[in-house]
Amino acid sequence: MLTGQEYIESLKKLKPVVYYEGKKIESVVGHPLIQPHINSAAATYDIAFDPAFEDLGTAVSHLTGEKINRFTYIHQTPEDLVKKVKMLRMIGQRTGSCFQRCVGFDALNAVYSTTYDMDQKLGTSYHSRFVEYLKDVEKRDTMITGAMTDPKGDRGLKPSQQADPDMYVHFVSKNEEGIVVRGAKAHMTGMANSHEMLIMPTTALKEEDADYAVCCVIPVDAPGVLHIFGRQTNDGRKYNEIDQGNFKFGVVGGETLTILEDVFVPWDKVFMCGEYEFAGTLVERFASFHRQNYGACKIGLTDIIIGACALIAEYNGTAKANHIKDKIVEMIHLSETMYCCSLACSGEGRKLPSGACYVDPLLANVVKQNITRYIYEICRISHDIAGGIMATLPSEVDLKHPELGKYVQKYMMGVASVPVENRFKILRLIENMTGGTALVESMHGAGSPQAQRVMLARQANLEHKKELAKKLVDISD
Amino acid sequence: MLKIGVKYCGNCNPQINGPKLVKKVKKLLPDSLFLSAEVPDIDVLLIVSGCPVDCATRPKFIGPLVVIAGKTVDRMPCEAAKIAEVVAEKLQKHDSKA
Numbered sequence: 001m002l003t004g005q006e007y008i009e010s011l012k013k014l015k016p017v018v019y020y021e022g023k024k025i026e027s028v029v030g031h032p033l034i035q036p037h038i039n040s041a042a043a044t045y046d047i048a049f050d051p052a053f054e055d056l057g058t059a060v061s062h063l064t065g066e067k068i069n070r071f072t073y074i075h076q077t078p079e080d081l082v083k084k085v086k087m088l089r090m091i092g093q094r095t096g097s098c099f100q101r102c103v104g105f106d107a108l109n110a111v112y113s114t115t116y117d118m119d120q121k122l123g124t125s126y127h128s129r130f131v132e133y134l135k136d137v138e139k140r141d142t143m144i145t146g147a148m149t150d151p152k153g154d155r156g157l158k159p160s161q162q163a164d165p166d167m168y169v170h171f172v173s174k175n176e177e178g179i180v181v182r183g184a185k186a187h188m189t190g191m192a193n194s195h196e197m198l199i200m201p202t203t204a205l206k207e208e209d210a211d212y213a214v215c216c217v218i219p220v221d222a223p224g225v226l227h228i229f230g231r232q233t234n235d236g237r238k239y240n241e242i243d244q245g246n247f248k249f250g251v252v253g254g255e256t257l258t259i260l261e262d263v264f265v266p267w268d269k270v271f272m273c274g275e276y277e278f279a280g281t282l283v284e285r286f287a288s289f290h291r292q293n294y295g296a297c298k299i300g301l302t303d304i305i306i307g308a309c310a311l312i313a314e315y316n317g318t319a320k321a322n323h324i325k326d327k328i329v330e331m332i333h334l335s336e337t338m339y340c341c342s343l344a345c346s347g348e349g350r351k352l353p354s355g356a357c358y359v360d361p362l363l364a365n366v367v368k369q370n371i372t373r374y375i376y377e378i379c380r381i382s383h384d385i386a387g388g389i390m391a392t393l394p395s396e397v398d399l400k401h402p403e404l405g406k407y408v409q410k411y412m413m414g415v416a417s418v419p420v421e422n423r424f425k426i427l428r429l430i431e432n433m434t435g436g437t438a439l440v441e442s443m444h445g446a447g448s449p450q451a452q453r454v455m456l457a458r459q460a461n462l463e464h465k466k467e468l469a470k471k472l473v474d475i476s477d
Numbered sequence: 478m479l480k481i482g483v484k485y486c487g488n489c490n491p492q493i494n495g496p497k498l499v500k501k502v503k504k505l506l507p508d509s510l511f512l513s514a515e516v517p518d519i520d521v522l523l524i525v526s527g528c529p530v531d532c533a534t535r536p537k538f539i540g541p542l543v544v545i546a547g548k549t550v551d552r553m554p555c556e557a558a559k560i561a562e563v564v565a566e567k568l569q570k571h572d573s574k575a
Contacts, residue, residue: 051513052496055534056487086489086532093489303490 001058001069002141003049004042011038011193016221018192018256020229028192032238033229036250038193040099041143043091043249044071056087061138062355063131068138071105074112075357081346085296089339092300096246096433098253098441100190102293104144107198108134109356110286111215115271116354118278126271127354133217133269140195145220147185147197147258148286159205159212169199169260170211171273178266179273181214185260189253189445192227194220197258201272204280213279215272216265224263227256233436242396242424245432252441287455288345288361290446291368295342298371298442301433302335302378308430309385315414315423316387327381334374341367362459365452372449375442379434390427399424479509479572482519484533491527492547493557499525501561506568514538521571523564541571 002010011029018025020033028034047057048069059073059080060066075081084105091099112134115126137144150159153167162168169183181199191197199216218225232251237243245251272278310328313319345363352358383390394412398404399421409420432438443449470476485495502523503511514522514536524544526533531546543564544551550563 051483052485052488054487055485055532056489082532083487086487090487090489 001048001067002045004046007042007045007141007143008038010195014195014219014221016192016227017225018227018229025192025229033235034192034254036097036244036246036248037100037190037254040095040097040249040253041101041190041193043095044099044101044143045069045141047087047091047094053087053090056083056090059083063135064138066138069141071101071143072108072134072138072141073105074109074134075349076355077357078347078349081292081349081357081359082343085292085339085342085346088293088296089300089303092297093303094300095249096301096304096429097249097251098189098297099249100145100193100253101143102297103146103189103253103290104142104194104198105146106286106289106293107144107146107148107200108137109289109358110282111198111200111271113352113354113356113358114278114282114285115215116356117281117352118272118275120353122275124275129268130271133271142196143190143194144217145188145191145194145197146200146286146290147188147191148200148202148283149186149188150202151184151186151257152202159203159209168202168209168212169214171214172211172262174273178264179214179216179270181216181218181260181263181265183260185258187230187255188227188258189255191220191256191258192229192254196220199260200282200286201279203283205276207276210274210276213272213274213276215270215282217269217271218260218263218265222263224261226259226261228259230255230257234432240396242399242421242428245428245430251432251436251438252445284361284455285358287447287451288359288364291452292342292345292359292364294371294442294446295338295340295367298375299335299339299342302331302338302375305378305382305430305433306331306335308426308433309382312386312423312426312430315418315426317415318385324385327385331378331381334378338367338370338374341370361455365455365459368446369449369452369456372443372452376439379439382430382434386427386430390431393424393427393431396424479506479521479568480516480519481506481509481511481568482514482516482522482536482538483511484514484522484524484536486524486526486528486531486533488527492529493527493545493560495525495527495545498545498561498564499523502565502568505561505565509568509572520573521568523568543567 025031047053059070061068115130119127150168153162159168166183171179172182173180196219205213241247313324318324345359348360349357394408399408412420414423521541522538524533526546528547
């Protein structure tokens with residue numbers, strides 16, 4: 001296993017091509033835009049060595065019997081799924097931001113079980129190939145970006161019907177050595193500071209789209225790979241500490257648009273190539289594992305938001321007001337409701353043919369559907385408690401300005417015993433954790449709300465519910 | 478010297494500060510050795526779970542056990558301020574030389 005520092009050192013050896021605002025980033029390590037995300041990902045490594053957290057941060061490999069970082073583990077039991085949820089909450093409490101590594105974790109688990117099923121039905125040998133890769137991942141403690149989302153172009157058209165065939169990642173050729181892939185993956189969490197990406201199809205596919213059924217591993221710095229780092233609503237503040245809110249760990253995952261311009265992938269890193277009938281299974285499993293997470297990591301973050309709201313109420317002198325106390329209770333209720341859902345879909349986990357354990361997909365989709373609503377409600381309440389000053393606060397530069405500072409200090413004071421700078425820090429923390437890019441991530445991360453509703457409709461067994469109603473009132477037909 | 482293996486739960490939503498509590502117990506038992514629960518030949522195992530769910534994975538160990546789980550010690554409710562004292566007393570009972 002790697003420590004956080006060893007992970008950071010390992011990034012220095014890679015040479016990914018990353019651009020931001022037209023300029024090439026020479027080293028992701030130390031760059032003010034990316035370093036906070038690196039710090040956050042490093043937390044996933046450090047917890048494996050801290051006695052207080054290692055019970056969640058590590059697991060015993062079912063392949064080798066070795067102690068490994070849990071982010072490289074294939075879940076074997078519902079208890080493992082519960083441990084994952086608890087681990088994500090615990091890390092979220094420490095970073096207050098996305099730590100990115102769950103995406104690759106979920107991709108590993110989804111590909112593991114899907115390649116097994118594929119081999120059983122089609123006689124392919126993808127699973128044994130993937131197991132070899134997985135052993136290497138466990139040993140090297142690799143940080144992997146789960147690369148699923150394609151740009152998708154016209155959402156009303158299938159991949160092969162698009163005006164531009166590259167709107168979905170596809171293979172353009174194959175030979176005895178391997179395959180060549182082309183296309184792009186959008187909003188790739190943690191990509192700039194990962195070691196490798198695990199490419200997966202983004203949607204269920206039919207025969208005419210078989211070229212789009214691709215699953216493979218590509219190093220982030222492979223020839224033909226280009227990353228364009230995305231803007232965030234607060235990225236103009238990256239050179240000020242207080243104004244960033246969470247300057248150590250940033251906001252969300254540091255997403256990229258990653259372009260694959262005829263990238264060669266050797267066969268030992270290819271886990272699907274044309275088996276279109278299994279694309280849907282892979283997507284569904286990855287999505288369900290990933291939606292499980294949101295009632296976990298986000299709850300770590302809401303733990304911080306709730307704490308920050310309780311503090312700002314104290315700093316503002318409103319903590320004793322009954323409506324403030326009640327609003328904080330409401331936030332706790334919403335937060336723990338989401339956590340309940342993640343625990344439930346884990347507790348109801350079941351074994352797949354490969355022996356790996358899979359969340360209950362219906363309940364996992366309920367988790368994420370609730371996130372798209374309850375996080376917004378929690379953030380709305382936080383704005384209510386914090387007050388409008390959260391949005392109109394002078395800058396950190398003015399707070400510390402030799403001439404203006406005295407006015408900012410004087411008029412931005414709340415409760416007299418609380419340093420004005422502390423009030424600034426908490427207000428900025430709430431502002432940055434509850435608005436802009438951070439908020440939108442709750443809506444669309446792990447799939448937009450409609451994607452979950454499609455799954456709910458598919459999984460809920462409506463016919464059974466109709467039968468229940470008919471039976472109760474003696475309708476027989 | 479009493480060798481105490483310490484195993485934490487992982488602290489996802491703790492009701493107590495486990496590491497801080499163990500520091501207090503260490504102060505009360507200055508002659509004991511606090512080790513990782515994975516170390517062989519420990520005399521007693523101290524489980525420190527942050528809440529009553531007590532989900533800490535039990536290491537392979539056959540021998541006496543003291544369990545803190547939130548504000549309980551060996552399943553009995555305990556005042557937060559007294560947990561360290563109660564635990565130290567229980568651990569000391571397993572020191573054959575005491």
